[in-house]
Amino acid sequence: MKEKKVSNYELFFDLVFVLATSGLVGILHSTPEHILSFERILSFVVSTLSIWHVWLLENSYLNRYSKRDKNDVFTIIAAMLVLGNMVSLFSTQLETGIVSFNGFSIPVYIYYNTLMIITMGIIFLQYQLHIREYHQCTSDMIIQMKQVVIAIVIVIVSTIIAFFSPESIKSYIYFIGYSICYIYPNFMIKKMKYPYMNFPHLVERMQLITILTVGELVIAIIKTYPLSEHFLLSIVTFIMVGFLFVFYVYQTAIRMNHHQEVAGAPLVYLHIAILIAINMITAGVEMYYEGHLLNIGVSMILIGITVFYLCLFGTTRYNKVEVQLTRKIVKGYILVYLICTTLAIIFNRNTEIFYLVLAIQTILMIFISEDNRRVED
Template sequence: MKAIVAKRVSMLELFYDLIFVYAISRITAMIHYPAAGGLPVLPYLEFAIVVIIVMQIWLYQALYINRFGESRLVDNIGLLISMYAMTYLANNINTEWSTTFRTFNTAVLLIVANLIWQYLCGSGSNPLQDRGVRAFTITLSLEFIAVLAGLVIGYRYGIYLCVLGGLIGFLMPLTIYRQFVPDKVNFPHLVERLSLIIIITFGEMLVNVTRYFTGTLVNPLALAIFAFVAALFGTYIIQSELLINHHQQTRGFVLMYSHVFTVVALLSMTAGLDYLTISAVSQTFLWVFLSVGLIAYYICLYFNGVYNRRGRLGKSDYCWLALILVVGISVAFAWRRSDLGIVCGLALASLGQCGYLLFKIVPRK
C-alpha cells in the first residue's frame, strides 16, 4: 500500500470554518432556556435536527475538498458561495422555525445546489463515472428536491419535507456506503478537519463557562468546571492524535458520524453547565442531562477506536474506562443537591478517563 501524504488544510478552508463558530453559538442558544424544571423534549429534538442539518452541510463540503479540492477556481468559488449562504443560515437559527423558515431553507437550497455543482464540475472530466461522485450527487439532488418542495408548499406542511431533506442528506450515505471507495479519502486531512470542528465546539463551551470565573482565583466551582472541560478535551486529544492511525485507507464513516453526535453531546453539556445557576432547574434533571451528555460523548469518542493503532486499547481497557465513568457519575448523583457536587463527580469521571488513557499510552521503563 502506497504511503498516504496528508493533504494540507488551506487558509480558505479555515476562513470558511469561521462562520461555523457563529452557527454553533446560535445552535447552543436553542437550548439555553429551560422550562418547568428541565428541558422539554421537543426543543431538544429541534436542536438535534439543526445540528444534523448544519453538520451534514459542513461534512459534504469537507469531503469534496478532501477528495477533489486543489485550491482551483471551482473549489475557491464553491467555498465562498457556501460561506455566503451559511451566514444567512446561521443568522436564522432559533426556536421559532416559522419566522425563519423561508430564509433558513433557501440558504440550505443554495448550499446544496452549490455542492452539486462542485461535485459535478470539480471531480474530473467524467464525474458520473466515479461511483462516489454519483452517490453524492444523487443524495444531494434528493435533498434539494425535498427542501425545494417544502419551500413551495409553505411552513405548515413544508417544514416536514425540509427536515426530511436534511435527514436524507445525513442518513442516505449509510445505505450506499459501498459506493464510496476508501482510497479516495485522505484520512489525515479528514481527521484534522473533524478535529477543528470539535475545537470550535469546545470553544463555545469555554465561552459559556467564563461567567463562573469571577472573584477570587481560588473558586471551587470554577476549578471543578475547568478540570471537567480540560479533561474532556484531553481525552479527545489522546484519542484523535495519539491513538488513531492517521495513515490508513478507510471511508471514515464511523469517524464522521461519531463526530456529529459528539457535537450534540458537547453542546448539550455546554447548556447543562449554563443551567447550574438557574434555581428553577431541578438538580436531578441537571445531573441526568449532564451525565447523559457525558456518556454520549465518551461512547462517540471510543467508537473511533476502530481506527486505532493495533494493540493500543483492548476490551479490558474499555471495561475499566466504563467503570471509571460509572463511579464518577455515581459520585455526582450522591452529591447532586449542590452544583459543585455534580460538577466534581463528573470532573472525577473525565479526569479518570484522561488519566487512564495517559497511563496506557505513556511508555513505561
C-alpha cells in the same frame, strides 16, 4: 495514502460553525417558559442535522477533489455568506417564526431551507467548475454530484410537505427529511470505484470542528463561573472541560492511526454525536447555574458526558494495533464512570462537589489511558 493537509480556506469556512454552535446551544437554553420540552429538543436535533449535513457535503468535495484554486476560494466565501445568514436564524422560532426579507414576510422555515438549497447549489457548482477547469470527471465524481442533487430534492420536497402541514408536525417532517440525507449516501458510496476519503484530512477536519465546539463550552464556563466571583468553581469546572478535551485529543491524535484506507462514515457520524454531546454540556452548564433549571442542567451535563465518552470509545475502531482497547482498560473506564456518575447524581445540588466529581472522573480517564499506554510500550 498521501496525506492532505487542511487548508486555511477550510479553516475560514469553519468559522461559520462557531456561530452555528452558539445558535444551537441557544435553542436548548433560551426557552421562554424555562422548560425544555420535547419539541425544543426535536428542534435542536433537526437544526443540528441540517447544518452538519451541509458541512459534510462541502467537506466531501474538499476532501476528495479540492485543488484550493480561485474557484474553490470564491465559492467557499459565497457559501459562508449564505450559511452565516442561515445559522443566524437559530435564534428564531424555526417552525412558526416570520422573517422580513427586504420588506417581504417569509416563514422562517422556508427562508432557512431556501438558504440551505442555495448553499448546496454552490457545492454542486464547485464540482462543475472543477470539471471545467481540469477536464476531469470520474464516475465517482458523478455519484458525488448526484448525492448533492438528491439532497436538494429532499429539502425541496420536505419544504413543500411542511407548507401544507400543521405547525405541530413540521419538525417531524424535517427530521425525517434530514435523516434520509444522512442515510442514502451510504448506499451510493458502495457504487464508487474508490469509496474512501482521504483519512488524514478527514481526521484533522473532525478535530478542528470539535475544537471550535469545545471553544463554545469554554466560553460558557468562563462566563458562568468567572475566576473573580467563583474562584474554586472556576478552577474545577475548567479542569473538567480541559481534561475532557485532553481525553479527546489523546484518542484522536495519539491513539488513532491516521494513515489507513477505511470507511470514514462511522468516524463522521460519531463526531456529529460528539458535537451534540458537547452542546448539551454547554447548555447544561448554563442551566445548572440557574436554580430553577438545576434538574434539567444536571441531566444535560451527565447525558452529554455519557454520549461524549461512548462515541469517543466508538472511534477506537480506528486505533493503531498496539493500542486497541482491552477488557482490562474497558473495565477501568466503566468502573470510574459508574462511581463518579453515581456520586455526581447524589451530590447534584452541591455545586462544588458535583463539578469536582466530574473533574476527577475526567482526570482518572486520562490516567487509565496512560497506564494502558505504558503497558503496551
